Amino acid sequence: MGRTGDGDDARRAPGGHAPRPAPGARTTRGASVAARLTRVLGGVVALLLLVGVTGAGGLLLTGASRDRETQLRGLEAANATVQLTLADADAAVRDYRDSGQPARLRTYTDAVAALPALRGRVQSLLTDPLQRSLFTEQSRLIDVWLASTDPDRGAADTAGAAAEVAAYAAARDANTRLDALARHQRRDATSTENLVRYGALAGTGLTLLAALAVVATAGARTRRALVDPLRALVDVLDALGRGDRRAQADPAGGPAEVRTVALAVNDLARENRRLLEAAERSAHLHRVAGDIGREVRDQLVARDALQVAVTRLGHELDVSRAWVRMLRDPRDPEGPVGPGGTGLGPVAGEWARDPLLPLAEEVFTDAPGEVPGEVPGEVPGDARAWLAGLHAAGDVHAVADTRAARGRSAVPDAFVRGTDARAVLLVPIGVGENPHGLLTLVCGRGPRDWSAEEVELARSVAVDLARALVLAGLYRAQERLLGELRDVESVKSDLLATVSHELRTPLTSIAGYLELLRDGALGPVGDDVAAVLAIVERNTERLRALIEDLLLLSRVESAAPGRGTTELADLVGSVLATVAAGPARGGTVRCTSAPDELAGLSVPGDRDHLHRALLAVVDNAVKFSPAGSLVRLRVERHPDAVRIVVQDNGMGIPAGEVAGVFDRFARGSNAALQQVPGTGLGLTVARDLLRLHGGRVELDSVEDRGTTAVLTLPLRSGELTAPPGPPPAREPLDLGAGGAR
Numbered sequence: 249m250g251r252t253g254d255g256d257d258a259r260r261a262p263g264g265h266a267p268r269p270a271p272g273a274r275t276t277r278g279a280s281v282a283a284r285l286t287r288v289l290g291g292v293v294a295l296l297l298l299v300g301v302t303g304a305g306g307l308l309l310t311g312a313s314r315d316r317e318t319q320l321r322g323l324e325a326a327n328a329t330v331q332l333t334l335a336d337a338d339a340a341v342r343d344y345r346d347s348g349q350p351a352r353l354r355t356y357t358d359a360v361a362a363l364p365a366l367r368g369r370v371q372s373l374l375t376d377p378l379q380r381s382l383f384t385e386q387s388r389l390i391d392v393w394l395a396s397t398d399p400d401r402g403a404a405d406t407a408g409a410a411a412e413v414a415a416y417a418a419a420r421d422a423n424t425r426l427d428a429l430a431r432h433q434r435r436d437a438t439s440t441e442n443l444v445r446y447g448a449l450a451g452t453g454l455t456l457l458a459a460l461a462v463v464a465t466a467g468a469r470t471r472r473a474l475v476d477p478l479r480a481l482v483d484v485l486d487a488l489g490r491g492d493r494r495a496q497a498d499p500a501g502g503p504a505e506v507r508t509v510a511l512a513v514n515d516l517a518r519e520n521r522r523l524l525e526a527a528e529r530s531a532h533l534h535r536v537a538g539d540i541g542r543e544v545r546d547q548l549v550a551r552d553a554l555q556v557a558v559t560r561l562g563h564e565l566d567v568s569r570a571w572v573r574m575l576r577d578p579r580d581p582e583g584p585v586g587p588g589g590t591g592l593g594p595v596a597g598e599w600a601r602d603p604l605l606p607l608a609e610e611v612f613t614d615a616p617g618e619v620p621g622e623v624p625g626e627v628p629g630d631a632r633a634w635l636a637g638l639h640a641a642g643d644v645h646a647v648a649d650t651r652a653a654r655g656r657s658a659v660p661d662a663f664v665r666g667t668d669a670r671a672v673l674l675v676p677i678g679v680g681e682n683p684h685g686l687l688t689l690v691c692g693r694g695p696r697d698w699s700a701e702e703v704e705l706a707r708s709v710a711v712d713l714a715r716a717l718v719l720a721g722l723y724r725a726q727e728r729l730l731g732e733l734r735d736v737e738s739v740k741s742d743l744l745a746t747v748s749h750e751l752r753t754p755l756t757s758i759a760g761y762l763e764l765l766r767d768g769a770l771g772p773v774g775d776d777v778a779a780v781l782a783i784v785e786r787n788t789e790r791l792r793a794l795i796e797d798l799l800l801l802s803r804v805e806s807a808a809p810g811r812g813t814t815e816l817a818d819l820v821g822s823v824l825a826t827v828a829a830g831p832a833r834g835g836t837v838r839c840t841s842a843p844d845e846l847a848g849l850s851v852p853g854d855r856d857h858l859h860r861a862l863l864a865v866v867d868n869a870v871k872f873s874p875a876g877s878l879v880r881l882r883v884e885r886h887p888d889a890v891r892i893v894v895q896d897n898g899m900g901i902p903a904g905e906v907a908g909v910f911d912r913f914a915r916g917s918n919a920a921l922q923q924v925p926g927t928g929l930g931l932t933v934a935r936d937l938l939r940l941h942g943g944r945v946e947l948d949s950v951e952d953r954g955t956t957a958v959l960t961l962p963l964r965s966g967e968l969t970a971p972p973g974p975p976p977a978r979e980p981l982d983l984g985a986g987g988a989r
Contacts, residue, residue, distance in 0.1 A: 302451040306451070309448070323373040327430065334419060337356050367390070382426040397415075558687075560709075564705070565702055567601070567689045573688070575635070752795065820892075846883055878897075
């Protein structure tokens, strides 16, 4: 970098670097660069200040003109809105007189109601007396027009109509005058803004030209003294930027300032090398922390997670030994360990570098931990309290040299001898506020200063290890709970099968004897006895239906998703046939979809399951509708789903009970009051069967008006991601009130 003479070499410092020249020293080339640049920069700064003053003045004036123009544009727009609203009101009132349409009268009244706010908007934008005068006149004429306008004026009132027309024309003219004034003032503001802008640009340009001339002259004078040394510095910086860590600047040539910069560049290069090496080490340890964390979290067994952690840490941190000890459970000193313990248990996971052997248990028995603040090898009486404090502070305990504390206690000395520890790092393991155990790293070579990156790696692994231990415990608990749930499910299935068999047999016998009694096989049956038998028969059928629904619901809960394909035409036809074959009750169901709409339309799923789900919904609609009413069923096709809509005009469901009708044994309060028979499981079964096929059922009900049920099934296997569309609008039927679900 520049040429250097023998004198420069003689003045080099013993370390190989030239001494830094004094800041004000003069070089062999004459005046220092600082003095030259001071004069040049002084002139440039003065010119730049002039440029700034000129530009700032121009900006202020231009901004004021632009604000004025913006205000006038807003005034024009607001005044035009008043004119349009006035015109709308005038046109609406005349149309109303001609046609008598109420909509035109509403338009007139809405426009008149909007006028005060619009006039207030115009008034807020007025800035000079002339504008205010014209606005006052316009407001007065608008009030005159409003006073003379009567929407109900007859054609015979010609004088009133003429006065109204004249008042409207006067108000419109006043509005036009105010608009013309605002437009004229805006043009003047625009012209002023352009004049100020061009003047400011011209002044700024001339001042900049003068500044450029000064800079060019000064540059020509200083170029010879600066260019070559600075080029050499640039080359060095480029090399450093490309990653050449050996590049060095020559601090012996050029002006004093350049030599000072060269020394600073060399210092920066050395610091940069140090920082890059530290960053590479930190990045490597961060990657290692992520890798170890993933490996630890992948383990479902606690001991495997501990072994992975200590093995990877031992290799990556180049230590001699690594182990983990967990806190004992105070209720079982010999048993499992956990966060509630007061003492450290045996080693739960250990790693030792070859050819070292695992530590003997006596090492931990004689010295159950590490002494904070003294030497490693002895934990205070309550290990949990010490670990809790360390964990709560988010800190670790690092010992750089164990020799500094030798001889203070026999137990720590025994621990140091047993582990051959020269440096120790203790990291608490815990989640939340509770410590679980202690991670110990021992280095046999030392002393060793544990770097911040190494400590952070150990802390990160300890955190991941604590989470893995918690997850492993949760996994064990989950496995245990799943086994218990499977046992409960098996018991439930056996119970349902047993109850079903034990109840069906007597119910069949009761039904048989009821039939014999009603047929007179045991003698004549009077009317009062027949009524009692009817009650017994009705409750027998209800109990039988309840048992069937419970068994079906149990099978649905444990059933696999249905396979196959179901034709919609066949499904709807079979449900309608089943309802028609049943006892005459309630409404009559009819499919309103044309046969050609159902032709070729199918959905994936088990036909019997879908038949049962649709039958439950249709049966509810028929049962809770008044006799002779119509229950409508229609099928709608959407891009990714089919919707079956069942609509009745029965008694409906009270508003606060719609969300709960899908619960087991849930029934509408109105249905219970009217003693409408039912188990309260039909909609529950329908919902679960449809969910099994990736579908759903939705209800829209109004009490005393009826209910609309929408069954949605996907056209392809899988769950629906979104509803295909809004629920259909209710079609009111002119029939009486009916049932609930």
